[in-house]
Amino acid sequence: MENLLRPVIVIGASVLLTLALGWATDRLLHRADERHHDTPLWGLLRRGRVPYQLVLCTALLRGSYDQAKLLERHQVGIGRLLTLVLIGSAAWLVIRIAGAVVETTYSRYARAHRDAARVRRVRTQVELIMRVVSAIVIVVAISAMLLTFPAMRAAGASLLASAGILGIVAGVAAQSTLSNMFAGLQIAFGDMVRIGDTVVVDGEWGTVEQITLTFLTVRTWDERRITMPVSYFTSKPFENWSRGTPQMTGTVFWHLDHSAPVEAMREKLRDILRESPAWDGRAHGLVVTDSTPTTIQVRALMTARDADDIWTVRVAVRERMIAWLVAEHPYALPRVNTSEAVLPPRRLPSADGGAQGSSVSVSFRAPHRR
Template sequence: MIRPLAVVAATAGAALLFDRVAEVLVRRAAARRPDNPAWALLRRCRPPFLLALGSALLLGVEPGIGLSGDWREPARHLVVLLAIGGSAWLGSRVAALLIDTSFNSYATRPRDPARVRRARTQTGMLRRVTSAAIAVMALAAMLMTFPGVRTVGASLLASAGLIGLVAGVAAQSTLANLFAGIQLAFGDMVRIGDNVVVAGDWGTVEEITLTYVVIATWDQRRIVMPVSYFAGKPFENWSRNDPSMTGTALLHLDHSTPVAELRKEFEERLRRTELWDGKGCALQVVDTTPTTIVVRALMTARDASDAFDLRCWVREELIGYLRAEHPYALPRVAVTGLPDDPGTVPASPSAPV
């Protein structure tokens, strides 16, 4: 019993020594380029690396451990399962490392923000698909190590068509969301960071997975929707190509409003705010009613958030200007008719107090 424990301890020590040497080499490489985010990702590979390396070393020294016949086969089977699991875990981490490193090198270069968001969405989806594929292959490899599974393997392959049909019918919704998620990421319909309007709610795409999309709304709510919704129903994407927005502010004013002066004041005040991107603006009378005119102010902004703030700011500024300089331009509501109006009902005298 002492010999197997000694061999296991020696194997663990060799794995830790190799890990220590690799850590020193990685630290020296990281000291040359400390701003490279790959080093932080590489540290995440350490636990699966130790598991895979230790299992491989145990498989190599297993004939010299000297276990009895009743213990040797189960112990070897356990080590094989650990080796398969550790290798799959390490492969998943390495694939994620390569994908994230490629995205980081792409994002650090001067590029269009829309392309960066598209690359982030696609790399995230590719990372999840790769991890799922590696997990499925590792599970299949583990099952094939059991003799009973290998025995019925031919029967399973023969009935694979029927099983696939039954599984497809049972998991129709899940498979639809899975393929819709891949279509969503690589079809470039919506990306992480896009401003969208879904089911009447405006928000920002916060997360895209294989089965659902998380929308962060302006009031800090989180809307979780299946990805099949985006593949089968129309939705608004305000930042797909260009995040710039045109905001509108409507004012109901009196007919005597000096529109020309109001337009000049509107343009001058826009130049003093950083919310306006300087691309375009307009102030027009778009409608009239028997008591008021409808004045519409148009102004462009860099994104939807700035457009909303700019609309609110323009309303406050123009109303404040009219109240201070042209109070007669504000809408008034008549509570009594003119004295010579035949339809006016004379007010009754006030009752004595």
């Protein structure tokens, strides 16, 4: 009876004590979160309740397992299993705590600074730092788990001796992966591209949605996701429309007839922009930039607060100007001339060898078109 009652008491007491401590800690964090609304730290720390209770329960069971004398034949195996669970749950708890601290720091910075570009830069750096910290904690936890096995401890000396050769082999084998990791760190701290930036990559226009140590995701205007290695952004040119200030200048081109009313188009452009809420009012203009034997090229220029607004303004100006030309000045639209050409009068030679106009009119008729 004692052999059965003792392990039940030990396990039951460990579980009850874990639940009690977890509930008490959660209540304290909840009260701290209600008192301090300016910081989300206490609320974020509550997310670590599960790993916290797992660490407590595993530690209590691991410490009292020897006295419980449960399954003595498998005592070594169960003890090692509890140790592995303890290491894994501790790593999980460390990652949750580090995430709460980093997220709190970023929230304070975002509230203190109004510059959206700087906030996006810090957001990118924070996410990459969290990924690096998580990777380090996971690697350390896995190493600690492996060292709990006697065979791994015995092989430690030989592993250290061959670490140089293994490092060279691993570096050659994972060259692309390592280059992407270093490129990710370079992007994060070199301020080349940030989360939320508007970029043009391989002719695709979109917004940077996610940056990791190895790849970058761009969300296009039609909701597609383009995933690219981060090394691309350190080795090839790309357009970053959010670099510096988000303000942008856009252009719209039309090919029109030579008789197009350019001055009236300038006034119409001014009216269209005044009615557009996306125009920031900084600048606008309309000029003739080129001419061909059949058409002229007219360019309209306008400004906006960011890439999204400049797209909206350009579309509105293009559509409304074409509609206005069709309704008010249809002759300004490009056309192909099909009327008969007016030929000059025939000139006859004069007596002094020169040429003079003849009073005889000669008419030419164009061939009949079918």
